[in-house]
Amino acid sequence: MTDHAATVEEPDVRDGAHGHEHHDVMVRGYDGKLHPAHLQHFFATPQQQFEASKLGMWLFLVTEILLFGGMFVAYAIYRAWYPELFAESSTQLDTLMGALNTLVLLASSLTVAWAIRGAQTDNQKVLFWNLIMTVALAGTFMVVKYFEYTHKFDLGIFPGQHFVMPDGRTIGELGPLADIEPLVLQEEDMAALAQHAPPAAEHAVADGSDASEEHAGEAHGPGAHGLTNPRSGIFFSIYYVMTGIHGLHVLIGMVAISILAWQSKRGKYSSVYYTPVENVGLYWHVVDIIWIFLFPLMYLI
Amino acid sequence: MSSHDDHNHEGGHHINDPSILIRTILVLVVLTVLTVGLALAERSGMLPLGGLSVPVALAIAGAKATLVAMFFMGLKYEGGTNALAFVAGIVFLAVFLAFTYLDTGFRDVFESGAAVPVDVQNAGQAELEARQQELNEVVAPPFVTSPDTLLLPNAPISP
Numbered sequence: 001m002t003d004h005a006a007t008v009e010e011p012d013v014r015d016g017a018h019g020h021e022h023h024d025v026m027v028r029g030y031d032g033k034l035h036p037a038h039l040q041h042f043f044a045t046p047q048q049q050f051e052a053s054k055l056g057m058w059l060f061l062v063t064e065i066l067l068f069g070g071m072f073v074a075y076a077i078y079r080a081w082y083p084e085l086f087a088e089s090s091t092q093l094d095t096l097m098g099a100l101n102t103l104v105l106l107a108s109s110l111t112v113a114w115a116i117r118g119a120q121t122d123n124q125k126v127l128f129w130n131l132i133m134t135v136a137l138a139g140t141f142m143v144v145k146y147f148e149y150t151h152k153f154d155l156g157i158f159p160g161q162h163f164v165m166p167d168g169r170t171i172g173e174l175g176p177l178a179d180i181e182p183l184v185l186q187e188e189d190m191a192a193l194a195q196h197a198p199p200a201a202e203h204a205v206a207d208g209s210d211a212s213e214e215h216a217g218e219a220h221g222p223g224a225h226g227l228t229n230p231r232s233g234i235f236f237s238i239y240y241v242m243t244g245i246h247g248l249h250v251l252i253g254m255v256a257i258s259i260l261a262w263q264s265k266r267g268k269y270s271s272v273y274y275t276p277v278e279n280v281g282l283y284w285h286v287v288d289i290i291w292i293f294l295f296p297l298m299y300l301i
Numbered sequence: 302m303s304s305h306d307d308h309n310h311e312g313g314h315h316i317n318d319p320s321i322l323i324r325t326i327l328v329l330v331v332l333t334v335l336t337v338g339l340a341l342a343e344r345s346g347m348l349p350l351g352g353l354s355v356p357v358a359l360a361i362a363g364a365k366a367t368l369v370a371m372f373f374m375g376l377k378y379e380g381g382t383n384a385l386a387f388v389a390g391i392v393f394l395a396v397f398l399a400f401t402y403l404d405t406g407f408r409d410v411f412e413s414g415a416a417v418p419v420d421v422q423n424a425g426q427a428e429l430e431a432r433q434q435e436l437n438e439v440v441a442p443p444f445v446t447s448p449d450t451l452l453l454p455n456a457p458i459s460p
Contacts, residue, residue, distance in 0.1 A: 065391065288373075
């Protein structure tokens with residue numbers, strides 16, 4: 001009795017659109033019958049195995065929704081408490097950069113869906129190059145994010161008590177928030193703060209976003225962001241944690257999709273078996289959906 | 302959505318249709334441009350949406366997410382199991398948000414003073430304690446039984 005029966009035909013050769021015949025590597029199972037090699041013995045059919053794997057992925061994605069959900073709830077609660085803080089702080093986010101990143105992620109969702117189509121139609125080239133495109137678009141997203149973050153760091157926009165106020169002190173150095181009166185500084189306070197601000201700060205406000213390598217820190221001057229609300233650190237804590245964990249998901253997705261591309265180059269995926277491509281694709285779409293909500297909440301409203 | 306003859310390829314896998322993928326991404330891009338346009342118009346004062354701006358932006362985001370889930374993730378083409386899991390997750394998120402808000406949003410209604418943020422509360426408490434401390438430290442002046450002879454040398458000495 002041989003464990004390995006013959007490969008009936010190369011999967012690439014056959015017609016993808018009407019491939020009802022399974023031309024797969026067959027092995028003889030414990031029941032003495034031939035089964036596709038990738039089919040686990042506890043599943044009746046490859047179809048059932050695929051569906052089960054996909055349902056498992058969806059359940060994982062639900063936990064992802066709940067992970068980000070906790071942070072969205074934090075956002076909602078703090079926004080309800082301090083509406084003026086959110087209106088003021090969100091002006092520091094670059095709408096066009098955020099919009100660009102939204103389009104980049106949407107495009108990467110398309111390329112992932114297209115890669116799956118490539119696998120379904122046994123088109124290895126379409127599969128491979130769409131996966132590569134997806135990684136490239138994800139990389140673009142991270143590069144834009146890098147520029148957004150470093151620009152904020154130059155302005156002293158750090159999360160929580162590390163946020164640098166216009167007078168050069170961090171929120172932590174201001175003392176307990178409640179000791180600062182009035183909580184939202186009035187016109188005259190802002191004028192007073194502007195006088196105390198380092199002179200470099202005024203240049204930075206004037207010449208916009210010219211972060212040069214010579215004296216990037218001085219050119220912008222920490223605190224030259226015009227935000228005077230001592231609760232600004234709260235908004236940026238939420239911003240950095242939410243976009244940071246989302247960015248981490250993008251990085252993880254880049255690694256996963258790179259592995260898929262490498263595996264697809266070795267001919268591992270075809271219309272007979274492409275479960276990993278499908279599942280990583282689902283993950284990638286959820287990363288996109290999270291950003292679809294993060295973008296308006298942070299940048300627009 | 303006519304070209305779904307190949308629906309049951311490979312025992313039920315739906316094959317992504319290029320024309321539907323393209324149409325989906327086009328609608329997604331249009332919705333993105335729309336929501337950015339609305340936000341910029343509102344910011345410049347051209348289009349005061351007021352209280353509508355948040356619901357409108359969220360509705361557009363919800364529409365975009367639905368499109369991604371239906372056509373890119375293929376929920377439209379499968380049985381309801383995966384969709385049920387996904388929707389259940391969103392429902393539980395809504396429960397999470399609603400019940401948290403029932404606490405944080407109505408603290409001033411049910412418990413006066415408790416809606417004050419913790420740091421303000423602590424500062425108020427500290428101030429109260431400081432005042433109490435001050436009051437405790439005040440020593441009552443002694444009763445005057447006889448005139449001070451240093452200040453009033455000519456005062457008659459009491460018998």
